[in-house]
Amino acid sequence: MKVTYQGETGAYSEMAVYKFFGNKAEPVPCKDFHDVFESVKTGAVLNGVIPIENSIEGSVNQNYDLFLNYDLKVCGEVAVKLAHVLIANPQTIFEDIKTIHSHPQALGQCRNYLEKHTWALHPEYDTAGSVKMIKEKQLSNAAAIASEKAADLYNMKIVARDIADNPSNYTRFLVLSHNDADPTGDDKTSIIFSAKHAPGTLYNVLGEFASRNINLTRIESRPTKTTPWQYNFYIDFEGHKTEKRCIETMQALEKYAVFIKIIGSYSRVI
Amino acid sequence: MKVTYQGETGAYSEMAVYKFFGNKAEPVPCKDFHDVFESVKTGAVLNGVIPIENSIEGSVNQNYDLFLNYDLKVCGEVAVKLAHVLIANPQTIFEDIKTIHSHPQALGQCRNYLEKHTWALHPEYDTAGSVKMIKEKQLSNAAAIASEKAADLYNMKIVARDIADNPSNYTRFLVLSHNDADPTGDDKTSIIFSAKHAPGTLYNVLGEFASRNINLTRIESRPTKTTPWQYNFYIDFEGHKTEKRCIETMQALEKYAVFIKIIGSYSRVI
Numbered sequence: 355m356k357v358t359y360q361g362e363t364g365a366y367s368e369m370a371v372y373k374f375f376g377n378k379a380e381p382v383p384c385k386d387f388h389d390v391f392e393s394v395k396t397g398a399v400l401n402g403v404i405p406i407e408n409s410i411e412g413s414v415n416q417n418y419d420l421f422l423n424y425d426l427k428v429c430g431e432v433a434v435k436l437a438h439v440l441i442a443n444p445q446t447i448f449e450d451i452k453t454i455h456s457h458p459q460a461l462g463q464c465r466n467y468l469e470k471h472t473w474a475l476h477p478e479y480d481t482a483g484s485v486k487m488i489k490e491k492q493l494s495n496a497a498a499i500a501s502e503k504a505a506d507l508y509n510m511k512i513v514a515r516d517i518a519d520n521p522s523n524y525t526r527f528l529v530l531s532h533n534d535a536d537p538t539g540d541d542k543t544s545i546i547f548s549a550k551h552a553p554g555t556l557y558n559v560l561g562e563f564a565s566r567n568i569n570l571t572r573i574e575s576r577p578t579k580t581t582p583w584q585y586n587f588y589i590d591f592e593g594h595k596t597e598k599r600c601i602e603t604m605q606a607l608e609k610y611a612v613f614i615k616i617i618g619s620y621s622r623v624i
Numbered sequence: 625m626k627v628t629y630q631g632e633t634g635a636y637s638e639m640a641v642y643k644f645f646g647n648k649a650e651p652v653p654c655k656d657f658h659d660v661f662e663s664v665k666t667g668a669v670l671n672g673v674i675p676i677e678n679s680i681e682g683s684v685n686q687n688y689d690l691f692l693n694y695d696l697k698v699c700g701e702v703a704v705k706l707a708h709v710l711i712a713n714p715q716t717i718f719e720d721i722k723t724i725h726s727h728p729q730a731l732g733q734c735r736n737y738l739e740k741h742t743w744a745l746h747p748e749y750d751t752a753g754s755v756k757m758i759k760e761k762q763l764s765n766a767a768a769i770a771s772e773k774a775a776d777l778y779n780m781k782i783v784a785r786d787i788a789d790n791p792s793n794y795t796r797f798l799v800l801s802h803n804d805a806d807p808t809g810d811d812k813t814s815i816i817f818s819a820k821h822a823p824g825t826l827y828n829v830l831g832e833f834a835s836r837n838i839n840l841t842r843i844e845s846r847p848t849k850t851t852p853w854q855y856n857f858y859i860d861f862e863g864h865k866t867e868k869r870c871i872e873t874m875q876a877l878e879k880y881a882v883f884i885k886i887i888g889s890y891s892r893v894i
Contacts, residue, residue, distance in 0.1 A: 409852035412685050416732070433852075458728065458747070462686070477728065477747040524852045553839050557830040564824040571853070573826065575843060582679035582703075582794045583841070583894055624853055 358382045358393045358402040364482035364504035366434055370527040371403050374432040386479070387416050391424045394530045401429070402530040407572075408436075409524040411459045417528075418576050418588055421546060421617050428544055428618030430529035437523075438464055440514035441485050441505045442497040448513050455484035456499035464499055467517040473497075485510055526624060534595075534618035541594040542571060542622040545604075547587045548578070548612040555610050556587070562606040563591055566599045571624070595619040628652045628663045628672040634752035634774030636704050640797040641673050644702040656749070657687050661694045664800045671699070672800040677842075678706075679794040681729045687798075688846050688858055691816060691887050698814055698888030700799035707793075708734055710784035711755050711775045712767040718783050725754035726769035734769055737787040743767075755780055796894060804865075804888035811864035812841060812892040815874075817857045818848065818882040825880050826857070832876040836869045838862055841894070865889040 355378050359367035362383055371381045382399060384390060390402040404417045438460055442451065451473060454461070458477040461468065468475065478484040484498035485508050497513060498504075505512050528544075535541075549555040563570060572590040577583075593600045595616055607614055627649050629637035641651040652669060654660060660672040674687045708730055712721065721743060724731070728747040731738065738745060748754040754768035755778050767783060768774075775782050798814075805811075819825040833840060842860040847853075863870045865886055877884055 409847055410849050412847050415682050520849055522850070522852055526853075553837070554830075554834040556840070556843065557827070557834040560824075560827040560830060564827040567823070569823050570826070572855075573843075573845060577679055577682050579680050579790055580792075582792055583796075585842075 356380050356382050356399040358384050358390045358399050360384060360387050360390055360404065361480035362483040362486050364485065364501065364507040365480055366436055366501060366525060367403055367405060367527065368482075369501070369503070370405075370432050370434045370525075373434060374403065374430055374527070374529055375401075387420060391420050391426060391530065394426055394532070395424055400531065403432075403527050404530065405525045406528045407526045408459055408463070409522065409526075410520055411462050413574055415576065418574060421588075421615075422586070426530045426617075427532060427534040428528045428620055429531040429533065429535045430620045431526060431542070431623050432529070433524050433526045433624055435524050436460075436463070436518070437501060438481075438499050438518045439502050439505060439512045440497050440517055441500055441510045442513045443489060443492060443494060444509075444511045446494050446497070446511065446513070450495050451497045451513070452495040453493075454497055454499065455488060457481050457484070460499045463519060463523055464517045466519045467514075482507070529620070535620040537594040537596055537619070538621045540622045541592070541619050542590055543593055543595050543600060543619040544588065544590045544617045546615040546617060547589055547607065548614075549587065550610055550612055551584065559587075559607060559610050562603050566603055568593055568599060568603060592622065626650050626652050626669040628654050628660045628669045630654060630657050630660055630674065631750040632753040632756050634755065634771065634777040635750055636706055636771060636795060637673055637675060637797065638752075639771070639773070640675075640702050640704045640795075643704060644673065644700055644797070644799055645671075657690060661690050661696060661800065664696055664802070665694055670801065673702075673797050674800065675795045676798045677796045678729055678733070679792065679796075680790055681732050683844055685846065688844060691858075691885075692856070696800045696887075697802060697804040698798045698890055699801040699803060699805045700890045701796060701812070701893050702799070703794050703796045703894055705794050706730075706733070706788070707771060708751075708769050708788045709772050709775060709782045710767050710787055711770055711780045712783045713759060713762060713764060714779075714781045716764050716767070716781065716783070720765050721767045721783070722765040723763075724767055724769065725758060727751050727754070730769045733789060733793055734787045736789045737784075752777070799890070805890040807864040807866055807889070808891045810892050811862070811889050812860055813863055813865050813870060813889040814858065814860045814887045816885040816887060817859060817877065818884075819857065820880055820882055821854065829857075829877060829880050832873050833861055836873055838869060838873060862892065
């Protein structure tokens, strides 16, 4: 069962694939998030897994934006605990490290630790990919930030542990598909909402949820990109889109909306 | 009159300094946003200018987060139109370009153009800094994305213009100080709000603004970083904190808040 994810073998996204699909999964690495959406769209794979939000660094904006361009559904969510370690080639001496390579979010999550040293930070496209790169280039003055699993996979040395500013560091991933999931009784629905430009619209929108006792679990805004300082709202709320209270809410929102796009109902994890 | 900004001479942040303070400004470049906050805090400079939001790529998360750690005020805002060009050393031939260097937001803003080529993208800490770097290293297979002004300043060649996906590309900057600004009659106030964890809290908070006819111009959420999937809200609204309706709203919010921090009232531009 093929599932695409962004990054290299050993990436946190790959862990998310296994956590959601179990050992029947056959993770397929790809270069960027756009490729994940594209390969699900074309049917090259049935599912893809993308990070949407980290508990320290916040939203993965590019993935929020890609939901506007693709008519794909979210059929599940999964959270993975991130435990960063500092990884180097086996012959590297800690004192010789000059440059640190990792995904910008991982560099951000270890900011306090990194600031205690005079290392140059190099943002890369992936955590595990950074380990692979310093191995392939046999860099002896470099280290990468990634998971312990990535260190093992590439037979590299862990030179420091517990380097994240905050040990409570989770990334929430969404599972992409052509169809969303059937109701389980404990579900969540994600929508994109473009509000008509009028005072108090967001307040009125939230009122439609509140009056039906529907809790919101997340609200995020992203630029429309067409008009500066205008935003689309991404709202996650409790309930499945087939529930009566959710159907009524979606109907009630239409009077405040330029458009509403339901991107999926799925079993709630968080 | 010294004003700090992040980046190198020719950076868009430097343009924001001149646009807000005029020719009396003496812009002082520094390495990162943390340094901008720190130099205003210590009194090394009276003001700093930081980007807070781009009309395409969205919020500059690190600066939102820094407001939590510093007791500085916002005393003004200014928007700068970004017009990216592709810049190379004078001897570089377009067909020889292999790598593109720029700030990740600028790379993101030119995604469609960049995807038409097979260039490797190198995220750097600053747009103008990328121009400086490819000049100093005399890279003949590299180009940088920055402003036309940066090309002029470093005597470099413009090899492509109009490369941004969207010509309507603006960054909004905030001016930092130890004091916010006096009322002008057309003001804005920015607050950070940590909501008590109860259903409908955000709805009730927005209701306090709506019932007093106070328009919100921006609402953004950022992770608290202490508890996963809990958020602080950053709200910008019309009015000066010394206005009666604003004082009453802030008082009314206290019953929903773990904390409220007013980070400034200032003359409204956007």
